[in-house]
Amino acid sequence: MKNYLAITSPNKYADFDTLAEAQAHVFAHGGFAAATPGQYSEFFVIDMEAETVNFDQTAYDTTVAAKTKLAAIAELENQITLRMLREASFDSARTYPQGNPRVGKTAKQVIAEIDAAIETIRSS
Numbered sequence: 001m002k003n004y005l006a007i008t009s010p011n012k013y014a015d016f017d018t019l020a021e022a023q024a025h026v027f028a029h030g031g032f033a034a035a036t037p038g039q040y041s042e043f044f045v046i047d048m049e050a051e052t053v054n055f056d057q058t059a060y061d062t063t064v065a066a067k068t069k070l071a072a073i074a075e076l077e078n079q080i081t082l083r084m085l086r087e088a089s090f091d092s093a094r095t096y097p098q099g100n101p102r103v104g105k106t107a108k109q110v111i112a113e114i115d116a117a118i119e120t121i122r123s124s
Contacts, residue, residue, distance in 0.1 A: 008026075031048075073110055
C-alpha cells in the first residue's frame with residue numbers, strides 16, 4: 001500500500017506515492033485525497049461527507065485475536081492422533097472407563113479455545 005489515497009467512492013480508491021498524484025486523480029475523477037491510515041485496506045472506514053478515512057483498530061484487533069485462537073485450536077487438534085482417537089473410542093472402554101486421559105485433556109483444551117474464540121467474536 002502506498003502513502004496516499006484518492007477516494008472516489010466509499011468502495012473505490014486508488015493509492016499513490018505522493019499527495020500531488022492523489023490530488024490530480026481526485027481533480028480528474030472527483031472524491032478526495034488522504035493519507036493512507038494503515039496497511040490493511042479491509043479495515044478502512046471511509047466517510048465521504050467528512051472526507052476522512054480511518055483505520056478500524058478494534059475490527060483489526062478482533063480479527064487478529066480470532067485468527068490466533070483458530071490457529072491455537074488447529075494446533076491442539078493436530079495433537080490428537082488417530083491412535084489416540086481409536087484408543088478413546090474402542091480400546092479405552094475397558095482400560096479407561098472415564099475415557100483416555102490424554103485425549104480428554106487435549107479435547108478439553110480444544111473446547112476451551114473454541115469457547116474463548118466464540119466469546120471474543122461475540123464481544124466485538
